[in-house]
Amino acid sequence: MAKMLYHNQLIDRENVIDIEDRGYQFGDGIYEVIGVYDGNPLMLDEHLERLARSAREVQLTLPSSISDLKNNLEKLVKVNGLTEGIIYMQISRGAAPRWHEFPNADVSPITVAYTRAEERMTDVEDQGATAVLTEDIRWLRCDIKTLNLLPNVLAKQKAVENNAIEAILHRNETVTEASASNVFIVKNGELYTHPANNFILNGITRRKILQLCDAIQLKVNETAYSIDDLLNADEVFITATKLDVIPILKVDEKVIGSGKPGEITKRILQEFRTLY
Structure with missing residues (x-):
């Protein structure tokens, strides 16, 4: 079974989402799509730099360091044996009771990432x-x-x-x-x-x-x-x-x-x- 990155852990890919995830209810989150060519994520550092900027602009604290996130994404590509395709990654503000304002500080942002095979056009x-x-x-x-x-x-x-x-x-x-x-x-x-x-x-x-x-x-x-x-x-x-x-x-x-x-x-x- 293909793996996905969830809360900084590589797990079996599952279609599971908390109904009160703010990404699901408000679109309250950020994302990146990274191209993979011959097994290598292209311009990964640049994508992660932009992710960090997006997080700052919406006042979202990243749940892990950019370095750890990079390592996990590279592992995800390898464990899934992806040669050509994309990495999709998103970070929501977390799951909390549905109020428009930000949740309490103890609510952790949720990271999800997966790979998909996709040929060059x-x-x-x-x-x-x-x-x-x-x-x-x-x-x-x-x-x-x-x-x-x-x-x-x-x-x-x-x-x-x-x-x-x-x-x-x-x-x-x-x-x-x-x-x-x-x-x-x-x-x-x-x-x-x-x-x-x-x-x-x-x-x-x-x-x-x-x-x-x-x-x-x-x-x-x-x-x-x-x-x-x-x-x-x-x-x-x-x-x-x-x-x-x-x-x-x-x-x-x-x-x-x-x-x-x-x-x-x-x-x-x-x-x-x-x-x-």
Whole structure:
């Protein structure tokens, strides 16, 4: 039987949840998804650094050190024999009687983590995909990776119903990110992506792309851009854990650029693939 991490112990995986777990009742918790490539969790330190930041932002005390958590996640990958896939991990504020305010200090946060086999999306990365536009109706702290994901779920469902891979979000006319990924556009040889403020999640893959672009001297402008800029870009691509880099060839009914994966997007994808 596959193992899961629960309260810092590796146990047989069980579908058990306390009905008064605040993650279940309020979405009161934080999470991370880490890609595993050839048995290695990619950029694990960066994910755990972001987890610690999310915990600070929602005033949640981590139940164990980042070092112990890292060791346990690495053990989880090995004991489950995972080669390709993801680690899903969440920490809720704990189980306590249902009141909106924080529970007493003696209530311990609950850590849960498991692995899932998942193949790389190499065909989609090479061939490209389509996206739809939808209004960004999320709260104003999208920089915190919390369990409150219903707006993202609704946006992703719109994409699925339109045979698209993603829903690209916008606040009024400004593009922010997508339901589960960050968005880049290319215009005249330069990249543009929304700045890492409270309106987007600063994706770990996004951050790595910025580093790779700096290394290969591709200019990236972290600035807000409009729906019109998106639709008239030379290239568009999205980035996320395990999605990696996926060219977007059409948004709604508007073909992007040549309608094929662009040269700059392909170069960035090639550079990213050297990481694993």
